[in-house]
Amino acid sequence: SYELTQPPSVSVSPGQTANITCSGDELGTKYGCWYQQKPGQSPVLLIYQHNRRPSGIPERFSGSNSGNTATLTISGTQALDEADYYCHAWDSSRGVFGGGTKLTVL
Amino acid sequence: EVQLVESGGGLVKPGGSLRLSCAASGFTFSFYSMAWVRQAPGKGLEWVSSISGSRSFIYFADSVKGRFTISRDNAKNSLYLDMNNLRPDDTAVYFCARDPSSTAMGHFDSWGLGTLVTVPS
Numbered sequence: 001s002y003e004l005t006q007p008p009s010v011s012v013s014p015g016q017t018a019n020i021t022c023s024g025d026e027l028g029t030k031y032g033c034w035y036q037q038k039p040g041q042s043p044v045l046l047i048y049q050h051n052r053r054p055s056g057i058p059e060r061f062s063g064s065n066s067g068n069t070a071t072l073t074i075s076g077t078q079a080l081d082e083a084d085y086y087c088h089a090w091d092s093s094r095g096v097f098g099g100g101t102k103l104t105v106l
Numbered sequence: 107e108v109q110l111v112e113s114g115g116g117l118v119k120p121g122g123s124l125r126l127s128c129a130a131s132g133f134t135f136s137f138y139s140m141a142w143v144r145q146a147p148g149k150g151l152e153w154v155s156s157i158s159g160s161r162s163f164i165y166f167a168d169s170v171k172g173r174f175t176i177s178r179d180n181a182k183n184s185l186y187l188d189m190n191n192l193r194p195d196d197t198a199v200y201f202c203a204r205d206p207s208s209t210a211m212g213h214f215d216s217w218g219l220g221t222l223v224t225v226p227s
Contacts, residue, residue, distance in 0.1 A: 001168065033213040035151070042201060042220060043143075043151065048213035086151050090211045093165045095141070095153030 002091035004098035011104045018074040020101045022087030025068060030089040032070040034063055037100075038083045046085075047072060079105050108132040108216040110202045115221030122192050126221060128185040128202030136180040139163070139205035141214060142187050144198035144223075154200070155187065156210040163210040170196075194227040 004024040012018035022032065032050055035043040045054050047063035050070070060075045070089075074081055082105045087098040114126040128140070142154040155166045155176040164176060175188040185202055199222050203214035 031213075035214070037151075042217040043214070044217070045213055045215050048215070054215060084150075088151075088153075088213070093211065094167065095143075095156065095165070095211070097143075097151040097153060100150040 002089075002094065002096050004087050004089060004096050006085075006087060006098035006101045008099070009102045009104065011106055012074075012077045013106055014079060015076055018077045018081070018103060020072040020074075020085050020103065022070040022072070022098045023068055024070075024089060024091075024096070024098075027070055027089060028065050028067045030091065032063070032065050032087055032089045034061075034070075034072045035086045035088065036081075036083045037086065043086065074103075077103075077105055081105060108204065110204065110216060110218035112200060112202050112218045112221040115200065115223045117224045117226070118192055120193060120225055120227070122225075123188070123190045124192065124223060126187040126189065126200055126202075126223070128218060130183045130185065130202075130204070133204070135178075135183040136160075139207055139210035139212065140178060140185045141203045141205050141210070142176065142185075143201045143203055143214065143217075144196075145201070145220070146195070146198040149198075152198070156205060157185070158208060158210040165210060189223070192223075192225045194225050196223060197225050198223060 033048040050065040141156040199220040202218040204216040
């Protein structure tokens with residue numbers, strides 16, 4: 001079955017850039033998206049169709065996708081960005097989430 | 107304002123059944139695909155099932171295929187998940203999510219707060 005692999009954790013200093021990767025076979029050919037989930041809350045859509053941002057999502061969140069890897073980039077990371085981040089894509093009519101990455105803002 | 111409100115969760119014995127509901131408001135329900143996504147305690151997100159607005163497309167995760175059924179009533183703006191032969195590893199918060207695609211294979215742009223299903227071992 002298809003798998004998406006994310007690093008379990010990423011740390012970043014406030015104001016710096018955080019990159020969270022998501023790897024999967026031929027991921028670049030699939031529409032990927034990213035979600036943010038804070039403790040005790042529902043997930044929030046951050047990026048869809050590789051690099052499109054829903055209204056209300058700050059410009060500091062951006063996405064890219066090439067080859068087998070999708071990347072979520074958070075520029076000028078803020079303390080409130082500390083959360084779990086999940087990538088998601090479809091393969092053979094099955095939805096697949098990555099295992100999630102815990103972003104710590106030190 | 108888009109609202110998705112799940113209900114129907116609870117404690118159920120292994121092998122038992124449960125029906126989850128999701129009441130939608132704030133948008134034209136029939137125009138959207140819908141999905142169920144679950145999250146076991148302390149774990150990540152797991153896609154469960156999706157259904158298109160016209161019910162032409164229905165998909166299930168392998169882990170629930172044959173045990174769970176997804177349905178919708180567009181007249182009542184409601185989404186359902188019928189869960190049978192429940193197992194301890196089905197224990198999770200079940201989220202209802204909206205999918206703006208017509209194929210039920212898109213992204214999830216709105217989520218409910220979830221309803222907890224517990225199946226003790």
